[in-house]
Amino acid sequence: MTNGSTILVTGGAGFIGSHTCLALLDYGYEVVVVDNHDNSSPMALERVRKLAGRPLTAYDVDMRNRDALDGVFAAHPVEAVIHFAARKAVGESMRMPLAYYDTNVGGTATLLRVMAAYGVQKMIFSSSCSIYGNALRLPLDEDSPARPTNPYARSKWICEQLMADACVANPKLSVIALRYFNPIGAHPSGELGEDPKSVPNNLMPYLAQVAIGRLDKVTVFGADYPTPDGTCVRDYIHVVDLADGHRLAIEHLTDETGLRVLNLGTGVGVSVLELVTAFGEVCGTPLPHRIAARRPGDVPELVADSRRVERAWGWRTTRDIAVMCTDAWRFQQLNPTGYGS
Numbered sequence: 337m338t339n340g341s342t343i344l345v346t347g348g349a350g351f352i353g354s355h356t357c358l359a360l361l362d363y364g365y366e367v368v369v370v371d372n373h374d375n376s377s378p379m380a381l382e383r384v385r386k387l388a389g390r391p392l393t394a395y396d397v398d399m400r401n402r403d404a405l406d407g408v409f410a411a412h413p414v415e416a417v418i419h420f421a422a423r424k425a426v427g428e429s430m431r432m433p434l435a436y437y438d439t440n441v442g443g444t445a446t447l448l449r450v451m452a453a454y455g456v457q458k459m460i461f462s463s464s465c466s467i468y469g470n471a472l473r474l475p476l477d478e479d480s481p482a483r484p485t486n487p488y489a490r491s492k493w494i495c496e497q498l499m500a501d502a503c504v505a506n507p508k509l510s511v512i513a514l515r516y517f518n519p520i521g522a523h524p525s526g527e528l529g530e531d532p533k534s535v536p537n538n539l540m541p542y543l544a545q546v547a548i549g550r551l552d553k554v555t556v557f558g559a560d561y562p563t564p565d566g567t568c569v570r571d572y573i574h575v576v577d578l579a580d581g582h583r584l585a586i587e588h589l590t591d592e593t594g595l596r597v598l599n600l601g602t603g604v605g606v607s608v609l610e611l612v613t614a615f616g617e618v619c620g621t622p623l624p625h626r627i628a629a630r631r632p633g634d635v636p637e638l639v640a641d642s643r644r645v646e647r648a649w650g651w652r653t654t655r656d657i658a659v660m661c662t663d664a665w666r667f668q669q670l671n672p673t674g675y676g677s
């Protein structure tokens with residue numbers, strides 16, 4: 337696909353979506369965003385426009401609204417879609433599983449049907465390492481068995497199977513499912529970052545809000561896991577590296593048809609306590625924390641084997657944990673109450 341092509345980005349105002357829109361604009365693509373702002377702010381797109389110095393078209397549309405999606409495809413020469421729009425909180429998914437299947441699975445099915453109606457044959461899908469569940473063997477490559485442990489993860493796994501079936505039925509379809517590990521960090525400008533609408537579920541935005549004084553202390557969910565310091569280990573990846581992975585994926589959509597599944601991670605495991613310490617070093621004060629019980633649905637350790645994407649596209653991450661914390665802290669300082677400030 338060449339620069340100048342139009343890419344439709346669902347969930348483009350979200351954390352990963354906004355950074356990816358910026359990467360696409362910087363590479364000369366035209367970008368159309370569909371987002372219902374359920375967990376995102378239109379302000380993020382204003383910032384993307386400003387940073388890119390280029391326009392971007394945005395629609396306030398829910399993924400499950402087929403007629404509205406239809407109108408977007410009718411108005412733009414869409415060549416490929418990047419599909420981020422989804423619900424993503426693990427704990428919430430255990431309380432309201434049907435909402436997760438409705439938005440994540442229903443939204444993906446609707447999108448594929450509208451794409452088919454307009455002859456759009458290329459899609460990148462926002463998948464998740466949570467599909468691997470409780471890992472039997474580390475690091476996790478793409479052939480590791482899928483053993484999702486919660487409805488959020490299961491919804492992503494179902495979407496992958498749904499897309500595989502769609503590719504069998506339509507041999508012209510090319511889909512790349514990118515299984516992200518734990519995206520954190522922010523754009524180095526401090527203008528784009530993670531801005532959860534309520535109390536953060538995820539560790540990094542929680543640390544940032546403790547550091548800025550919006551929250552009292554970090555709760556560490558479990559210190560009795562079979563890991564070196566007893567806390568969970570994750571593979572954190574800088575959101576700008578991840579956005580660049582999507583931009584590269586766009587270029588490779590034309591390589592072959594069918595469904596391809598690729599991990600995007602760093603291969604480096606970092607424990608909860610190590611991340612708490614790293615963030616404290618960056619912001620200049622150790623963060624107060626307390627050890628509490630395990631969080632239901634958590635698994636001890638998830639670390640990526642990302643050699644497949646490196647071999648295929650030469651993609652590898654360049655930003656380490658210190659950069660991830662520095663950039664997240666800059667965004668938090670410049671936007672103490674997120675995009676609302």
Ligand code: UD1
Binds near residue numbers: 517540608
């Ligand atoms: C989960 C999903 C991941 C998804 C992400 C998006 C799994 C295994 N992973 O990541 O695929 O992309 O949500 O929401 O389902 N923690 C604390 N205190 C806190 C918050 C978190 O100790 O206040 C711990 C958690 O127990 C976990 C680690 O920090 O061990 C990371 O948690 P989090 O940032 O929520 O991400 P995951 O649950 O790994």
